[in-house]
Amino acid sequence: MKKVLTILSLGILGVFHGQTFIQAYQDRANQVTQTNITSLLQQFSNLGIKTTGSVANDNTLAWLKNQYQAYGYTAGQMTEDTFTIGSSTSKNLIVTKTGTVYPDIYVIICGHYDTINSPGVSDNGSGTSVLLEAARILKDVPTEYSIKFIHFSGEEQGLVGSNHYVNNVVFSNNVRQLNLKVVFNIDQVGGKISNPSNTVTCESDQSGQTGNNAASLAMTQQLAACTGLYSPLSVNMSNAFSSDYIPFENKGDIITGFYETPVSGNQHTPNDTLANVDPVYVFKVGKAAVGALQHFAVATTVLAIDEAQKNSDQIKIYPNPAKNILHIETPASLKNFTVEISDMSGKLVLKSENQNEINISQISSGNYICTISFNGEKTSKKIIIE
Structure with a gap:
């Protein structure tokens, strides 16, 4: 411009x-x-x-x-x-x-x-x-x-x-x-x-x-x-x-x-x-x-945290950077969840169901988006794979 x-x-x-x-x-x-x-x-x-x-x-x-x-x-x-x-x-x-x-x-x-x-x-x-x-x-x-x-x-x-x-x-x-x-x-x-x-x-x-x-x-x-x-x-x-x-x-x-x-x-x-x-x-x-x-x-002036947000806040993805194994920590009440790892262009490179330890050793080094889906909600985090 x-x-x-x-x-x-x-x-x-x-x-x-x-x-x-x-x-x-x-x-x-x-x-x-x-x-x-x-x-x-x-x-x-x-x-x-x-x-x-x-x-x-x-x-x-x-x-x-x-x-x-x-x-x-x-x-x-x-x-x-x-x-x-x-x-x-x-x-x-x-x-x-x-x-x-x-x-x-x-x-x-x-x-x-x-x-x-x-x-x-x-x-x-x-x-x-x-x-x-x-x-x-x-x-x-x-x-x-x-x-x-x-x-x-x-x-x-x-x-x-x-x-x-x-x-x-x-x-x-x-x-x-x-x-x-x-x-x-x-x-x-x-x-x-x-x-x-x-x-x-x-x-x-x-x-x-x-x-x-x-x-x-x-x-x-x-x-x-x-x-x-x-x-x-x-x-x-x-x-x-x-x-x-x-x-x-x-x-x-x-x-x-x-x-x-x-x-x-x-x-x-x-x-x-x-x-x-x-x-x-x-x-x-x-x-x-x-x-x-x-x-x-005209956004709401109420700051509310619902149950889905509480679950999202309790989900931990580590270590970051990660090598070989990526750990997904979820609250005890969360039994069913999906993990998807996509590259920065949006291409899906890995998907797993209800796994807290994910083998990432076959994924090339670089930046990725890790998305956890649960109960119709999603939380995402950028991760680095070494």
Whole structure:
């Protein structure tokens, strides 16, 4: 994504005015971990240059699906929106979490996963990582509005994937099919390791269709307030420009978004690598995003732990790193469970039933996802096999 930022001054006290701090939102924002963010950035980097329609692009889509499955999302919650670009095809991934009060009104949180010229760890592995952390944390949190986590492809070729989704899914033959509350786009929030920052830009629509400008500014002021309430970041305000929220804006929807400040300048160059990204900055943006997403979707303020969660918390997978034998420790009440080990592309390499000691000596060294399924629930953990 390429942007020209026009920064507008906005006093923090004005941003916070009228918006109440909610402890449950903070507690969930605090569940964003630096370890997870850094690991996701590393995995995204390892997938290579993800040009739309390439094998690396397809592998990244498979990786994304595997992440959602590891978090406990079902196949029924995941859909793919296929589009053509030149002689190639690519897919947008849409993961839907149904709301409790307004199931047919959607909050979209989105970012693109395609890259050019580099692994694109900032543009847009950073936004991809934030979306994944938000999806993990909010998986079992009731929200009044439905949430769609959308990973677009084709952004770098001119918003091809998001245009296709808007014109063929949100609308069909120019008739609206989906009612949207807000589109929250996260693109290039990787920061610059050589120039650490504590500021993020919140973007609103102040051009294009003028009928939704006021609503976009109001929603972006709420985003800025959430950023101050639930993260250590300060805020700049700017106009939206040339990312996946624009096709929505063109159809009259309300948009907002995050963008790094200052701009690294590494986007679309071979320098957009993990070595040049500031993972701590991405972690801070993640906290702000989780706080804001709860606000937009109206998450429950009740922090509850059910029996399934208690069982999940008691499951231990060790040692990690592991060699030859992997131990699965489960509570005494858990008699039936399934263990699945998948590689980072989502390919299943081992499956066992009700075994607490698993022979992994035939599995190649590397990073894997170990998923324990029990009583209709799942818990997953990244493991290293030596």
